Amino acid sequence: MPASPKILTTLDQARIWRAEARTRGEKVVMVPTMGALHDGHLELVRTARAEGGRVIVSIFVNPTQFGPNEDFDAYPRTLAEDVQKLQGDGCCDAVFAPAPTEMYPFGTNRTWVSVDRLGDHLCGAARPGHFKGVTTVVARLFTILTPDVAVFGLKDAQQFFILKRMSQEMGFATRLVGVPTVREVDGLAMSSRNRYLNPSERAAAPVLYQSLQAAQRSILKNGERDGHQIIAQIEGLLAAEPTCRRDYVSVVDTQEMQPLVSLESGSTVLIALAAYFGPARLIDNVIVDVP
Numbered sequence: 308m309p310a311s312p313k314i315l316t317t318l319d320q321a322r323i324w325r326a327e328a329r330t331r332g333e334k335v336v337m338v339p340t341m342g343a344l345h346d347g348h349l350e351l352v353r354t355a356r357a358e359g360g361r362v363i364v365s366i367f368v369n370p371t372q373f374g375p376n377e378d379f380d381a382y383p384r385t386l387a388e389d390v391q392k393l394q395g396d397g398c399c400d401a402v403f404a405p406a407p408t409e410m411y412p413f414g415t416n417r418t419w420v421s422v423d424r425l426g427d428h429l430c431g432a433a434r435p436g437h438f439k440g441v442t443t444v445v446a447r448l449f450t451i452l453t454p455d456v457a458v459f460g461l462k463d464a465q466q467f468f469i470l471k472r473m474s475q476e477m478g479f480a481t482r483l484v485g486v487p488t489v490r491e492v493d494g495l496a497m498s499s500r501n502r503y504l505n506p507s508e509r510a511a512a513p514v515l516y517q518s519l520q521a522a523q524r525s526i527l528k529n530g531e532r533d534g535h536q537i538i539a540q541i542e543g544l545l546a547a548e549p550t551c552r553r554d555y556v557s558v559v560d561t562q563e564m565q566p567l568v569s570l571e572s573g574s575t576v577l578i579a580l581a582a583y584f585g586p587a588r589l590i591d592n593v594i595v596d597v598p
């Protein structure tokens with residue numbers, strides 16, 4: 308029988324679990340998720356495992372990071388399946404799956420953590436209030452569990468850079484680890500939202516990564532340094548795919564996440580995009596070291 312993670316649903320249970328690990332002198336490594344786990348999440352858990360210590364996965368579909376017209380109600384909630392996936396291979400020691408009332412005891416939240424400027428573009432511009440919800444819930448999770456390490460996927464690269472800044476500026480003693488995006492064989496980034504795609508949308512969706520790879524080649528092989536040209540190249544490839552509706556394409560620096568007109572040699576840049584296929588809004592990115 309594969310080992311089963313301990314299920315914690317209240318703040319008190321989570322705090323006791325944390326205190327017990329501390330008493331034993333064990334490091335705590337956390338993987339925050341919204342559930343609907345796929346292989347990308349299991350890769351985060353494997354990375355967490357490799358850090359050593361106790362691994363805890365949080366599963367909470369966080370209402371405050373969804374806009375009024377977004378998919379909060381439709382977002383898949385698959386706790387029983389998720390826990391099964393976390394046994395055996397993807398094994399963690401505990402799952403923290405709180406009810407909304409545990410995370411937001413007053414219903415309407417009045418205390419927020421937000422990071423200025425880094426959320427002004429990309430998903431921050433396309434989804435107003437989204438990152439304020441993310442930073443608030445992650446700050447709360449960090450406060451409850453005081454993890455030594457927290458592991459996040461780099462598919463949400465802007466989220467990762469914002470959380471890193473938030474954690475440093477708030478003085479959390481948590482080291483953030485970013486894990487490269489896990490992809491299907493045709494290059495589509497794994498996402499809980501891929502399940503919304505119908506067969507023709509699914510067939511078309513790899514254009515996202517193909518267009519990012521083309522842009523990366525232009526920078527690395529052809530010496531392209533013009534931010535607008537890079538965006539135009541990607542937009543052209545997306546426009547050629549009839550089922551794809553572009554949301555944004557952007558090239559930004561990885562510190563302040565501001566749009567770049569020209570790419571400097573020796574810098575690291577993030578090329579990020581979001582696009583709709585039917586109702587599914589998918590994101591992807593590449594992080595490029597400019598030669």
Ligand code: PAF
Nearest residue numbers: 339340341369441444463
């Ligand atoms: O990346 C996610 O799944 C969520 O944004 C996170 C970090 C778990 C916060 O709700």
